[in-house]
Amino acid sequence: MSIRFPLWMNVLPTVGAVGGAVGLVTAISVVTYYFTPEYWEVGYMPTQPGSGFSHQIHAGKLGMDCRYCHTNVDKSAEANIPPVSTCMGCHTDGMLAPSYDPGEKVEFVRTAWEEDASIPWVRIHKVPDYVRNFPHHVHINAGVSCYSCHGQIEAMPIVYQAHSLSMAWCLDCHRGVEDATYGEDDPAKYLVPHDKVTDIEWVEMTWLGDMAGTQAQQVQAQQVLEGIKRAPPENCGACHY
Numbered sequence: 001m002s003i004r005f006p007l008w009m010n011v012l013p014t015v016g017a018v019g020g021a022v023g024l025v026t027a028i029s030v031v032t033y034y035f036t037p038e039y040w041e042v043g044y045m046p047t048q049p050g051s052g053f054s055h056q057i058h059a060g061k062l063g064m065d066c067r068y069c070h071t072n073v074d075k076s077a078e079a080n081i082p083p084v085s086t087c088m089g090c091h092t093d094g095m096l097a098p099s100y101d102p103g104e105k106v107e108f109v110r111t112a113w114e115e116d117a118s119i120p121w122v123r124i125h126k127v128p129d130y131v132r133n134f135p136h137h138v139h140i141n142a143g144v145s146c147y148s149c150h151g152q153i154e155a156m157p158i159v160y161q162a163h164s165l166s167m168a169w170c171l172d173c174h175r176g177v178e179d180a181t182y183g184e185d186d187p188a189k190y191l192v193p194h195d196k197v198t199d200i201e202w203v204e205m206t207w208l209g210d211m212a213g214t215q216a217q218q219v220q221a222q223q224v225l226e227g228i229k230r231a232p233p234e235n236c237g238a239c240h241y
């Protein structure tokens with residue numbers, strides 16, 4: 001029998017198999033990377049009405065406390081979005097000094113006020129309906145900073161989702177806080193002094209920056225930790241119906 005095919009063709013099936021395997025691995029990695037909840041919605045930044053609302057200007061540059069607008073965040077499960085009247089405290093014509101007045105950029109806010117309408121902000125953070133009412137107040141009062149869950153809000157011209165809000169993400173903190181012992185899983189990164197929960201820049205620069213790992217931080221963190229009444233829950237019923 002003669003050779004029907006040139007010898008080099010023998011490598012073809014191998015090349016095909018290797019190519020196929022590489023393709024499959026790539027496909028699986030892409031699927032697990034992008035479609036598991038771990039990475040879900042991170043970076044989600046919908047287009048907002050008008051020129052949008054800048055946390056960078058209001059919370060960052062002007063230094064307004066989060067609770068000036070999100071008034072219920074430490075009192076109830078739900079963090080509220082402020083009504084237009086809150087904005088009009090500053091954006092009523094003639095209220096701000098001319099050098100501060102953003103002019104046309106706040107027209108959509110004034111129009112909504114005149115029409116007695118609300119501004120249709122697009123919601124960004126949302127846990128699925130099968131998760132029980134997420135309790136903001138419990139977290140804030142336990143010393144969990146807005147920074148831990150929402151990131152550098154004070155630097156965002158338009159808000160985007162900084163963390164996945166996946167179950168694994170919730171539990172990572174819940175377990176870390178419960179097992180906290182210095183040296184292993186430092187609770188300092190999860191809990192901050194009570195008067196600093198909304199001070200994102202301080203948490204970022206000082207608590208997690210200059211102060212990180214110092215004895216002063218460990219003493220403060222321990223005090224905050226001792227103030228937690230119950231260990232963060234891991235039982236299904238705490239977060240699911």
Ligand code: HEC
Nearest residue numbers: 053058059064065066069121122123124125146150153159
């Ligand atoms: C001057 C009022 C004001 C202040 C101060 C303010 N916010 Fe907001 N915040 C808003 C408005 C209005 C929205 C809705 C529009 C948007 O999403 O940008 C919002 C939206 C948000 C959202 C996204 C909500 C969603 O849809 O998921 C988060 C998170 C948030 N704020 C956190 C903070 C934090 C943290 C601070 C303090 C560092 C803060 N805000 C300070 C007015 C304010």
Ligand code: HEC
Nearest residue numbers: 051052053054057082086087089090096100102105106109
């Ligand atoms: C405490 C006063 C104050 C409150 C309350 C306030 N703002 Fe402002 N806002 C300002 C000032 C001051 C500026 C201009 C700052 C600058 O340009 O340096 C501004 C700027 C803006 C701009 C222009 C942003 C840009 O890109 O230049 C918009 C839009 C705006 N505000 C919307 C809102 C909305 C919506 C609310 C209510 C949720 C609100 N503001 C509440 C003081 C306030």
Ligand code: HEC
Nearest residue numbers: 066070073079080123125126127134139144145146149198
């Ligand atoms: C432990 C994590 C965590 C902390 C801390 C936290 N948040 Fe949230 N936030 C969430 C989750 C989860 C959601 C989505 C809740 C839902 O779908 O019911 C959310 C939603 C929001 C919303 C949207 C509410 C709405 O009805 O549109 C605002 C505004 C908000 N957070 C502001 C804040 C502010 C301000 C702080 C700090 C004072 C803060 N959050 C601290 C996890 C957190």
Ligand code: HEC
Nearest residue numbers: 138142148165170173177190228229230231232233238239
């Ligand atoms: C950065 C840390 C952190 C993250 C992230 C976090 N938690 Fe918590 N959580 C805590 C701490 C600390 C407590 C304990 C508060 C207390 O009882 O004083 C707690 C308590 C709770 C409780 C018990 C409330 C009560 O009334 O006893 C629920 C429910 C809860 N968390 C749900 C969630 C869900 C759902 C997520 C994710 C979307 C989440 N948490 C993410 C730190 C965190």
Ligand code: HEC
Nearest residue numbers: 037127128131165166167168170171233234235236238239
């Ligand atoms: C600290 C709060 C928390 C606890 C405790 C918790 N879950 Fe969840 N769970 C969540 C959140 C938030 C989500 C939605 C995000 C996601 O799908 O990852 C979720 C999603 C789920 C999903 C859907 C997952 C998917 O990929 O669609 C299942 C199933 C589930 N949980 C089962 C459980 C079981 C079983 C337990 C007890 C062993 C439990 N959970 C405990 C917060 C929690």
